[in-house]
Amino acid sequence: MPTPSRRTFLQTAGLVAGAAVIPRQAAAAEARPDWPSIDTDVLVCGGGCAGLAAALSAARNGARTMLVERAGFSGGIITAVGLPYFDGIADIKDGRVVVRGVGLELLSKSGVCEANATHLKTHNPTIRNVEAFKVLADKLLIAEKEKLRVLYHSSVCGVEMDAQRIAAVLVANKAGLTRIRARQVIDCTGDADVAAWAGAPTDKGAELQPLTLHFRIGNVKKAPDLSKNCRIALEKAHERGELPMYYGPGVMFMFADDEIYVHGVRVPGDASDPVELTRAEMQGRSDAWAMFAAWKKDVPGFEDSYFITSGPFIGVRETRRIVGQHILAEDEIMATKSFDDAIATGCWYLDVHPNKITTGGANAVPKQQPAPYDIPYRSLVPKNVDNLLVAGRCHSTTRLAQSSTRVTVTAMALGEAAAVAAVLAVQGGTSPAKLDGADVRKKLRQQNAGPVQDFV
Ligand SMILES: Cc1cc2nc3c(=O)[nH]c(=O)nc-3n(C[C@H](O)[C@H](O)[C@H](O)COP(=O)(O)OP(=O)(O)OC[C@H]3O[C@@H](n4cnc5c(N)ncnc54)[C@H](O)[C@@H]3O)c2cc1C
Numbered sequence: 535m536p537t538p539s540r541r542t543f544l545q546t547a548g549l550v551a552g553a554a555v556i557p558r559q560a561a562a563a564e565a566r567p568d569w570p571s572i573d574t575d576v577l578v579c580g581g582g583c584a585g586l587a588a589a590l591s592a593a594r595n596g597a598r599t600m601l602v603e604r605a606g607f608s609g610g611i612i613t614a615v616g617l618p619y620f621d622g623i624a625d626i627k628d629g630r631v632v633v634r635g636v637g638l639e640l641l642s643k644s645g646v647c648e649a650n651a652t653h654l655k656t657h658n659p660t661i662r663n664v665e666a667f668k669v670l671a672d673k674l675l676i677a678e679k680e681k682l683r684v685l686y687h688s689s690v691c692g693v694e695m696d697a698q699r700i701a702a703v704l705v706a707n708k709a710g711l712t713r714i715r716a717r718q719v720i721d722c723t724g725d726a727d728v729a730a731w732a733g734a735p736t737d738k739g740a741e742l743q744p745l746t747l748h749f750r751i752g753n754v755k756k757a758p759d760l761s762k763n764c765r766i767a768l769e770k771a772h773e774r775g776e777l778p779m780y781y782g783p784g785v786m787f788m789f790a791d792d793e794i795y796v797h798g799v800r801v802p803g804d805a806s807d808p809v810e811l812t813r814a815e816m817q818g819r820s821d822a823w824a825m826f827a828a829w830k831k832d833v834p835g836f837e838d839s840y841f842i843t844s845g846p847f848i849g850v851r852e853t854r855r856i857v858g859q860h861i862l863a864e865d866e867i868m869a870t871k872s873f874d875d876a877i878a879t880g881c882w883y884l885d886v887h888p889n890k891i892t893t894g895g896a897n898a899v900p901k902q903q904p905a906p907y908d909i910p911y912r913s914l915v916p917k918n919v920d921n922l923l924v925a926g927r928c929h930s931t932t933r934l935a936q937s938s939t940r941v942t943v944t945a946m947a948l949g950e951a952a953a954v955a956a957v958l959a960v961q962g963g964t965s966p967a968k969l970d971g972a973d974v975r976k977k978l979r980q981q982n983a984g985p986v987q988d989f990v
Contacts, residue, residue: 569711574600576956577703577716579690582610583942584926584949585722586671587636587926592720593682595981597960600714601675601682602705604689605725605847607668608675610724610926611942616795618660618788620646622882622943625906626657632879632906635983637946639812643670657881660788676731681860690723693731698920700732710828716965718956719922722949725806725926726854726962733922735857735917739933743851743887744779747799749844751826754787754794757835761785764833765893768798771828772891777821781892782870793842797896800826802889818848849886851927851940858925858930859967860912867907867935870888876908876985877955877978878947886937909939911971914952920965925952947983955977 576592578585581603589601589608601608620641623633631638631652642649644661661667675684688707693700702713721728730736757763764785771777783798799821803814822844829836860873864884881904888898894960913930914923924930925948927940939948955974959966978984 565850569713570709571713571715574598574714574716575960576600576720576953577602577714578717578720578722578953579703579728579925580610580722580724580726581605581608581684581686582614582629582722582926583612583945585610585720585951587927587946587949588720588722588953589682589684590636590674590678591950593678594956595950595957596950597681597957599678599682600716602683602688602703602714603686606686608671608684608686609664609667611849612661613664613668613671614847615845616664616750616843617849618662618664618941619658620661620943621658622945622947623659623732623881623943624654624657625881626794626903627905629654629657630986632881632986633943633947634989635947635950635978635981637943637950640670640946641943643674649963678886690727690879693728695732700919700921701726703728713983717921717960720930720949720956721922721924721954722926722952724850724853724927726856726924729856729916729919729922729924729928730854732919732922734919734922737857738804738854739852741889742802742804742853743937744800744889745805745814745818745848745850746797746801747815747822747848748795748797749799749822749826749842750789750793750795750837750842751829751836752793752842754792754839755835756791760833761833762867762983767828767832768825769893770832771824776828778817779889779891780821780825781887781896782894783825784896786932787908796822796825800887800889800891801848804853805850809935811848815848819844825929835989852933852936855928855933855936856916856924856930857911858917858924859915860910860930861914862909862931862935862939864932864934864938867904867938870905870907872908873908875911875973875975877911877951877975878909878944878984879906879986880904880909880939880944881906882938882941882944884934884937885941886934892961904938908985909944909948911969911974913953914948914955915966921959923952923956924968925949941943950983951978954981
């Protein structure tokens with residue numbers, strides 16, 4: 535049995551906080567090596583946009599699959615933050631669908647478009663109800679139960695290595711600690727948790743995009759200049775020292791005629807550090823309530839309004855990215871560089887949120903909008919770890935490129951591609967790094983997914 539590293543145990547016990555280390559807990563953990571184990575072909579860590587697509591795709595391709603998600607539902611940003619946008623699905627120029635597969639399936643099964651839609655009315659469609667999305671995701675996962683086991687309320691918290699191979703992923707939940715021994719692991723945690731713990735090289739910008747808590751306010755009356763008045767009220771709240779930072783605000787009657795959905799909280803921080811993440815969550819909550827109070831006090835239409843809900847999690851845009859076999863760069867995106875091993879198409883603009891107040895919009899620089907571009911398979915393949923793929927916002931890119939590939943539907947496309955690769959690796963008894971990305975692409979094409987130029 536490979537011995538877990540001390541670092542692993544500290545992470546397992548949630549005891550790495552900034553630089554603080556508590557050796558006593560490591561010793562306690564070492565005294566309990568007989569945790570239960572589960573064997574599987576493919577383990578998907580994190581059930582967000584990338585992970586949900588990955589789990590469905592791996593199971594549908596015949597692999598014994600396990601999905602582990604820390605929340606009590608899957609969907610990631612869509613359900614954990616409450617965000618209804620399916621950005622990345624279509625070209626801004628003409629609404630042409632550039633992602634099929636699970637991404638289009640989830641949008642169509644949410645009632646937004648036809649299953650075989652080739653064009654959409656808008657390049658950034660929204661689903662009508664993020665709670666209904668939880669149920670849809672559950673149903674699709676349960677439909678694969680012959681091959682797929684799902685563990686919600688379970689956090690991936692460490693790895694045991696056997697040289698360059700992940701021998702087991704450690705999971706913490708109400709059963710205590712469990713080892714999951716998978717032939718292939720897909721890291722869809724958004725933060726490259728598994729990759730970092732396994733020793734794959736990762737990168738993290740000197741500056742990270744800020745975090746945002748989304749929230750909803752009910753019983754708001756539509757009134758002239760509502761958005762403008764909300765913005766002015768926030769400027770005043772900031773001047774009074776009640777609101778340190780914000781953006782926009784985006785104040786949208788998204789889900790009902792008397793309810794607004796707000797993008798506006800802006801909290802700097804590094805969400806891969808649990809202490810920082812806790813601080814950001816508290817700050818985000820405080821700021822959301824400061825906005826609500828400012829609007830209720832000063833903005834016509836908010837007189838009888840009430841705070842419905844926030845989160846449940848603050849949203850994280852950026853932490854670690856793997857430094858993989860290929861680092862997709864913004865100049866490749868803007869030049870629409872073609873890759874033989876393209877496994878997905880991205881199409882979102884370079885969307886960086888700065889760590890300062892921006893009023894009206896979210897960005898501080900003019901929009902750089904690429905044409906639909908190739909994302910290579912090698913950006914999912916880490917270095918130095920044999921049985922691991924990484925999908926979602928932490929795949930291998932530069933910081934600026936990630937600001938485009940991070941959006942929801944692109945993440946789903948990456949998850950689906952990673953799953954196809956994991957299954958091919960299991961079937962061929964090989965590693966993701968040894969697979970030819972062109973074969974992954976071919977397999978995706980057979981299931982009506984992959985890059986847009988392969989659509990028939
Ligand atoms: C505030 C905000 C607004 C955004 N706005 C938009 C928008 O309007 N349109 C758009 O398309 N995109 C938007 N994005 C970007 C996009 O939503 C995300 O980048 C996208 O969700 C990335 O998908 P992912 O699967 O990598 O991560 P996520 O969807 O975040 O999924 C990661 C999943 O892993 C789970 N997880 C994490 N760590 C562990 C662990 N250790 N163990 C078990 N589970 C774990 C999480 O609970 C989560 O379910 C926004 C992002 C944020 C934060």
